[in-house]
Amino acid sequence: xxxxxxxxxxxxxxxxxxxxxxxxxxxxxxxxxxxxxxxxxxxxxxxxxxxxxxxxxxxxxxxxxxxxxxxxxxxxxxxxxxxxxxxxxxxxxxxxxxxxxxxxxxxxxxxxxxxxxxxxxxxxxxxxxxxxxxxxxxxxxxxxxxxxxxxxxxxxxxxxxxxxxxxxxxxxxxxxxxxxxxxxxxxxxxxxxxxxxxxxxxxxxxxxxxxxxxxxxxxxxxxxxxxxxxxxxxxxxxxxxxxxxxxxxxxxxxxxxxxxxxxxxxxxxxxxxxxxxxxxxxxxxxxxxxxxxxxxxxxxxxxxxxxxxxxxxxxxxxxxxxxxxxxxxxxxxxxxxxxxxxxxxxxxxxxxxxxxxxxxxxxxxxxxxxxxxxxxxxxxxxxxxxxxxxxxxxxxxxxxxxxxxxxxxx
Numbered sequence: 001x002x003x004x005x006x007x008x009x010x011x012x013x014x015x016x017x018x019x020x021x022x023x024x025x026x027x028x029x030x031x032x033x034x035x036x037x038x039x040x041x042x043x044x045x046x047x048x049x050x051x052x053x054x055x056x057x058x059x060x061x062x063x064x065x066x067x068x069x070x071x072x073x074x075x076x077x078x079x080x081x082x083x084x085x086x087x088x089x090x091x092x093x094x095x096x097x098x099x100x101x102x103x104x105x106x107x108x109x110x111x112x113x114x115x116x117x118x119x120x121x122x123x124x125x126x127x128x129x130x131x132x133x134x135x136x137x138x139x140x141x142x143x144x145x146x147x148x149x150x151x152x153x154x155x156x157x158x159x160x161x162x163x164x165x166x167x168x169x170x171x172x173x174x175x176x177x178x179x180x181x182x183x184x185x186x187x188x189x190x191x192x193x194x195x196x197x198x199x200x201x202x203x204x205x206x207x208x209x210x211x212x213x214x215x216x217x218x219x220x221x222x223x224x225x226x227x228x229x230x231x232x233x234x235x236x237x238x239x240x241x242x243x244x245x246x247x248x249x250x251x252x253x254x255x256x257x258x259x260x261x262x263x264x265x266x267x268x269x270x271x272x273x274x275x276x277x278x279x280x281x282x283x284x285x286x287x288x289x290x291x292x293x294x295x296x297x298x299x300x301x302x303x304x305x306x307x308x309x310x311x312x313x314x315x316x317x318x319x320x321x322x323x324x325x326x327x328x329x330x331x332x333x334x335x336x337x338x339x340x341x342x343x344x345x346x347x348x349x350x351x352x353x354x355x356x357x358x359x360x361x362x363x364x365x366x367x368x369x370x371x372x373x374x375x376x377x378x379x380x381x382x383x384x385x386x387x388x389x390x391x392x393x394x395x396x397x398x399x400x401x402x403x404x405x406x407x408x409x410x
Contacts, residue, residue, distance in 0.1 A: 041071070044072045044088075148401075185405075238270070250313070309333055
């Protein structure tokens, strides 16, 4: 594939210049380099502008404060204005995050190669599976000088047995170990994802992040709401592998067992994702029995002001769900599945309760346990808040990312 990309692009290897100094946000240590020698041009490659805004904009802002000129290549929509207001130079990038057509990937690789050249990029930061595949190919073809690869979860690849997913998994496992010998750095949100890509999880060019991080000041601990019913909320895209259906079934089982519990679903379908529930299916779920689909919410802090517990019953494929981070920072415990990503933050019986994936019956028992013991809910909520302060803050995550930029130039 690298040969194919090199032939298609017909361009010589691009050599990087300069070295990156340790940014002020990072801990002071003996490896600090001369700031005057730091590279200044950074390109984020990501599928959607809204995804970058919701998860990665603080990284770009931290890089800008450290002296970088941040470029973002993505599909552009309503979030573009927010990225530009933050100081990012947004470059439209055509492509669908669910399409892995070889021809489309080659066209995208050619677009990114031109961006790297036209903007004299020092570090390319590829985020999520499709950009990673393109970035791997460009790196192996000698078109990227220094690269950072961030896998934010396996998504549908973790559970889909279709031919397309099998091919993508094989490509990732084939290319990642070869790329690892180049001038690159890998960022992961859990310990299982490097293995998924065929890498040594103890590799010298791998860092682990606390997800996208959360600002504990912007997401302060909130007092528990009153009311007789235990109110549980799911926040996220309405995708099947996130376990939305399991949460609804568990709620109905818990209520039939006599527990006073309610479930609110906050989020919209994702028409670009084949695992998305349709609006008609969601309307059908919102048919009484304690389940309410509340669609999109502008300020998620309002959700945790009125709900006691976060539920994240993922089947697999998560990096580290942002909804868990925001809920924990707000002082809310979680009922989650014992899957990669979820268990990075939630420890069973400490910050919440963990159950095996695909078991609505066990989710229902966890709901019943929390419903019967509000003191336990409050205690785990406080533990969740403390957990956030131990490496899951925005500052901790952005510092680790900026350190990766430094190390990739060593």
